[in-house]
Every structure is written in structure tokens, then in C-alpha cells.
Amino acid sequence: MEIKAYSRITADKMVVNGSTVYSSSDGENINLTDLYRHLGIDYPKFFKMDNLCKAGFLGAETIIRDAGMDTVTPKKDCDIVLFNSTSSLDDDIAYNNTIEDDANYFPSPSVFVYTLANIVTGEIAIRNKIMGESSFYVLKEFSSSIIYSVVKETAQETSANAVLCGWADFLNNTPDVLLMLLQRTGDGKIQFTAENINKLYR
Amino acid sequence: MEQLILELKKQIIEVLNLEDVKPEDIDSQAPLFGEGLGLDSIDALELIVLMEKNYGIKLGDPAQGKEIFKSVETMAEYIEANRKK
Incomplete structure (x- = not known):
């Protein structure tokens, strides 16, 4: 498969297909709501998402639109396979903050529903009507070789024509996202290999 | 009552993360669910947590919610009659 498009979101910027599309100002960490507004997206559900979903959603939104895929057509031949190392810890902490004080014990249902890492795959699938295989793996650390082998195996099993895959992580106010849109046939510029995944991530 | 309705609208916007909505955008009598704000x-x-946290109201019977959460106005009326703080 080939990497048709990719996006990278780090602490201070977003890069899409090698071009910086947004940078945070004066050394601050990137604000995902500011990035959302900068990208001109209109999807009110975004504001209800936890940080991990926001980061994954923005990474996916840019490359899926860039590839000319719409939000209306059901996509049965597209898979989503994502990975990270902190699972939903950022939201787990936020939820814990709503229950740790006995005198102020008000568990938040809207925070609780995001205390699973794979919710981000669902949010992306719902937005884009992606109806193929959907999976999320929690690894000890970023590993281009594991990402490569798992995604390759998944695509072989499902015979998907496209796969949205990569790394989606968020902790301590810091996004760490590398999303790639793979297609079976493309312009052949970037082959989907462990080495290339590593190059795009570093 | 008008003051409570405005206060409620601000709280709803905050707790439900209705980022692009202003209090004046919310019709006090419009349905909160389905149409109107389209809540889920x-x-x-x-909203049940909001009532308990901010007004000390615990809903004993969840079925009551259907009537109470019809609109911001019905919420305000219920809070006015049952608030403990």
C-alpha cells in the first residue's frame, strides 16, 4: 500500500503532507480548539470530545478531505487502525477529578464516555461514514515496525482499498499524532513501510 | 425567574460544551432534545448532574426528566420550586 496523505500534530504545530499548516504562538502548546477554527471545520460535536478524540479527529479531517473523500458517502472498503501508548489516560485523569473529592463528588457522564481510547476511532468513523474494520492498540511506546505489521495484516485480511492508520496520543496538554491515509494504488511517492512511518514521525 | 433562566442558559452552555452558542441563541421555550439544541x-x-451540583436537587424518578427537561423554562420552574441551594 502507499501513503496517500499524512498529518502530524505535535506540541507546537500541525504538518500536513510535509507543509506546516498551523503553529502555536509564543512557545505555548498548540490549542486544539484554535487549530479547529484555523482549519475552518464546522462540526459542533468536536467541542464535546475529549482531547485524544479532538487530536485524532483533526489529524484525520485534514488528510481525508485532502484526499477528496466526503463525509456523506458510506465507505465500506476503508479501515481505521490506530495506536498510542497512554490509552485514554488524559481523560481518565479528567474523570478522576470529578470524583476524587468526597465533598464535591459529581461524576461527569460526558467525561466518562471518553474513558476508552478506541472512542477516537468511532468519532472518526462516524464523521466520515467509514464502515470497515476499526481497531485501536495500546503499545508500550511508538513502534513503526508494529504499526506497519499490524496495519499490513489488517488490510490483507479485510481487503480494504483504503486504511486510515497511525499514532494518536494526547497527555499533559501535548498532542502526538501521526495519521496516514493508505491506498492500494496511488502516485507511488511514499510506500507504506516501517522505515517511512519512522521518517514521518521523527 | 428571568434571572434564573439566564443563569441556567449559561450553565447549560458551559457543562454541555456548546461552544458556538450564546445565551440569547437559546429559546427558553424551545425543546432541549430532538429539535432546538439537539441534545442527546x-x-x-x-443536566441531572447540573441540577444536583448547583441546586441540590436529586431526581428520585428518572422518568420525571422528560417533563423537567422539556425546555429551559420548564427546568427553571422545577428548580425554583425544588431548589435546596
Whole structure:
């Protein structure tokens, strides 16, 4: 498969297909709501998402639109396979903050529903009507070789024509996202290999 | 009552993360669910928490929610009659 498009979101910027599309100002960490507004997206559900979903959603939104895929057509031949190392810890902490004080014990249902890492795959699938295989793996650390082998195996099993895959992580106010849109046939510029995944991530 | 309705609208916007909505955009008598603000089941649970946290009201019977959460106005009327803080 080939990497048709990719996006990278780090602490201070977003890069899409090698071009910086947004940078945070004066050394601050990137604000995902500011990035959302900068990208001109209109999807009110975004504001209800936890940080991990926001980061994954923005990474996916840019490359899926860039590839000319719409939000209306059901996509049965597209898979989503994502990975990270902190699972939903950022939201787990936020939820814990709503229950740790006995005198102020008000568990938040809207925070609780995001205390699973794979919710981000669902949010992306719902937005884009992606109806193929959907999976999320929690690894000890970023590993281009594991990402490569798992995604390759998944695509072989499902015979998907496209796969949205990569790394989606968020902790301590810091996004760490590398999303790639793979297609079976493309312009052949970037082959989907462990080495290339590593190059795009570093 | 007008003051409570405005206060409620601000709280709803905050707890439900209705980022692009202003208090004046919310019709006090419009349905909160389905049409109107288009809230969902998780939002309903969040409104129950809001009533308990800010006004000390615990809903004993969840079925009551259907009537109470019809609109901001019906919420305000219920809070006015049952608030403990």
C-alpha cells in the first residue's frame, strides 16, 4: 500500500503532507480548539470530545478531505487502525477529578464516555461514514515496525482499498499524532513501510 | 425567574460544551432534545448532574426528566420550586 496523505500534530504545530499548516504562538502548546477554527471545520460535536478524540479527529479531517473523500458517502472498503501508548489516560485523569473529592463528588457522564481510547476511532468513523474494520492498540511506546505489521495484516485480511492508520496520543496538554491515509494504488511517492512511518514521525 | 433562566442558559452552555452558542441563541421555550439544541442522552445525564451540583436537587424518578427537561423554562420552574441551594 502507499501513503496517500499524512498529518502530524505535535506540541507546537500541525504538518500536513510535509507543509506546516498551523503553529502555536509564543512557545505555548498548540490549542486544539484554535487549530479547529484555523482549519475552518464546522462540526459542533468536536467541542464535546475529549482531547485524544479532538487530536485524532483533526489529524484525520485534514488528510481525508485532502484526499477528496466526503463525509456523506458510506465507505465500506476503508479501515481505521490506530495506536498510542497512554490509552485514554488524559481523560481518565479528567474523570478522576470529578470524583476524587468526597465533598464535591459529581461524576461527569460526558467525561466518562471518553474513558476508552478506541472512542477516537468511532468519532472518526462516524464523521466520515467509514464502515470497515476499526481497531485501536495500546503499545508500550511508538513502534513503526508494529504499526506497519499490524496495519499490513489488517488490510490483507479485510481487503480494504483504503486504511486510515497511525499514532494518536494526547497527555499533559501535548498532542502526538501521526495519521496516514493508505491506498492500494496511488502516485507511488511514499510506500507504506516501517522505515517511512519512522521518517514521518521523527 | 428571568434571572434564573439566564443563569441556567449559561450553565447549560458551559457543562454541555456548546461552544458556538450564546445565551440569547437559546429559546427558553424551545425543546432541549430532538429539535432546538439537539441534545442527546449523555447531555440529559449531564443536566441531572447540573441540577444536583448547583441546586441540590436529586431526581428520585428518572422518568420525571422528560417533563423537567422539556425546555429551559420548564427546568427553571422545577428548580425554583425544588431548589435546596
